[in-house]
Amino acid sequence: GAGVSQSPRYKVTKRGQDVALRCDPISGHVSLYWYRQALGQGPEFLTYFNYEAQQDKSGLPNDRFSAERPEGSISTLTIQRTEQRDSAMYRCASSFTSGSLLVSGETQYFGPGTRLLVL
C-alpha cells in the first residue's frame, strides 16, 4: 500500500516568505510526527499529533512554526517569515497507534521529506 507522502519534495523560498509543508500519512494511522533534520544530523523532534489533537509541540523552535491536522489525517507544518537558519529537511512520520505507545515498540513510518532552502 501507499506509504507516507510529503509535498513538495523541494522548496526554495526567499527569506521572509511563509511556507506550508504537507504530510499525508498512511491511511488509518493515528499518530503523526514532524521532525527537522539538518545536514549531517539526525532527525530532531518538532511536534506530534494523535488524531487531530496536537499532543506535544515542545520541539517547535519558536512561534514562527506551527502545525495542524484538522481532520486527523493530512497535516501541514507552516513556517512564517522564513529565515536562512530554517533551511533543512523536514520529515513526517506516522504510526498506527497513539504516540505514547512508542514506548511499547510501535514503529514509525517515515516519508521522504521536504528539502527546504531559504535564500
Next chain:
Amino acid sequence: KQEVTQIPAALSVPEGENLVLNCSFTDSAIYNLQWFRQDPGKGLTSLLLIQSSQREQTSGRLNASLDKSSGRSTLYIAASQPGDSATYLCAVVGGSYIPTFGRGTSLIVHP
C-alpha cells in the same frame, strides 16, 4: 537532556566484511532503542527495535544488542554487501515519549 552519540561517523569497507556500528546514550532510563536505515531521497526505514527489557534482536544479517545500564547499543552487520550502503541511525525513546536520534553512521560498502 538525552544525548545520543554514534561512532564511527563514517565507514568504508570492502564487500564481505562484518561490521559493528556503535550507539551510546546518556540517560539509561529508556523504554526502547531502534535502529533505522536512511537512504538518499527516501524516508527512514526501521531495521530493529529493542525493548528495554531485551538484550538483543536479530533480523537476517543484522543483530542489535542493548546494554541499558551502560548506555550502549551495537548494530552488527554480517557479510556486508554494496546494497547495505546507507546512513544508519539509532534512536531512543525515554520518559518524554519523544524519540531522540543520533547523527548516524554513513556506511559505504564497495564491491
